[in-house]
Amino acid sequence: MKLPVSNWLAPLGLAFLLAACQPAGSEQPQVHLTGSTMGTYYSVKVVGTDETRAHELQAEIDRRLELVNDQMSTYREDSELSRFNRHADDSPFPVSADTARVVTAALQQGRLTGGVLDVTVGPLVNLWGFGPDARPTRIPSEQQLAEVRTRTGLQHLRVLVDDKGEYLQKSVPGLYVDLSAIAKGFGVDVVSEYLAEEGLTNHLVEIGGEVRVSGLNARGQQWRIAVEKPGPGTGSVQQVVGLDNNSIATSGDYRNYYELDGKQLSHTIDPATGHPIDNRLASVTVIHPSCMIADALATALQVMGTERALAFAEEHRLAIYLLTKTDEGFRVDMSSAFEKYLRG
Structure with missing residues (x-):
């Protein structure tokens, strides 16, 4: 309507x-x-x-x-998510049931929307200056974007659950999760x-x-x-x-x-392009x-x-x-x- x-x-x-x-x-x-x-x-x-x-x-x-x-929070260095983002390998990283619940929901909504919702675009959010990092002084180059995008993608993030607890796992080094959405x-x-x-x-x-x-x-x-x-x-x-x-x-x-x-830059990043939405x-x-x-x-x-x-x-x-x-x-x-x- x-x-x-x-x-x-x-x-x-x-x-x-x-x-x-x-x-x-x-x-x-x-x-x-x-x-x-x-x-x-x-x-x-x-x-x-x-x-x-x-x-x-x-x-x-x-x-x-x-x-x-x-x-x-990605603004707190000692938060569960910040520590997972610094986690350098693919070994399961223990998290609370709440963090596992939110990441699970994010992955479900990511699949539902065909990858449009992607909580792994954190490195791109940071590159464009909307995360904890300082804003760039110039528009990122396509080469920079291509390099950063190798570290994004929902397919690289998993939630694991066993009788001992809940875990997050990344399949590429440098995967960075941003749950601000x-x-x-x-x-x-x-x-x-x-x-x-x-x-x-x-x-x-x-x-x-x-x-x-x-x-x-x-x-x-x-x-x-x-x-x-x-x-x-x-x-x-x-x-x-x-x-x-x-x-x-x-x-x-x-x-x-x-x-x-x-150029006016939106804080919302399109995972398909790596650019702010336009x-x-x-x-x-x-x-x-x-x-x-x-x-x-x-x-x-x-x-x-x-x-x-x-x-x-x-x-x-x-x-x-x-x-x-x-x-x-x-x-x-x-x-x-x-x-x-x-x-x-």
């Missing part, structure tokens, strides 16, 4: 602006917890509890998110699942724009996520999405980029029960481009919302599965 619009959405700026606009009525108690993680922020709304539990909940949320960073969504799932374990089934969890909701809000209504228009100052509502027991994640090319040699798809929003999967798919669909992403979504019955640049502005496209989530 294609809709012409004069203003485009910024789903990366997912906000909860509508909460104050909903009809007044009987409300359950709610706490709002905020903090920092994964180089961004988190925001957690928990319905059915009060400030007496806030400190306990936040301490455990912080502990669990810190553990995810210790497992999967999936780990933030996993962190959201971790927090949501913890709250559910505590019997707090009505909640909203956000990490840097990736969101998962469970149950109902404090007014006993469906969670309504307001998607903002971009621009300076406070954002205004462009589109409302109604969710319950679902997640929403966005990938976009308009926030994490820089210019080099007169299509007119500005952003992709995906709704899925798992925030980890929504996060991964949003990145993959961003690489595919508009027409291919829409076809893929229809084939796999995915709920996606796209913003594509045109000469007249931005065009909204959505899959048929997304339409039922629109509110107002």
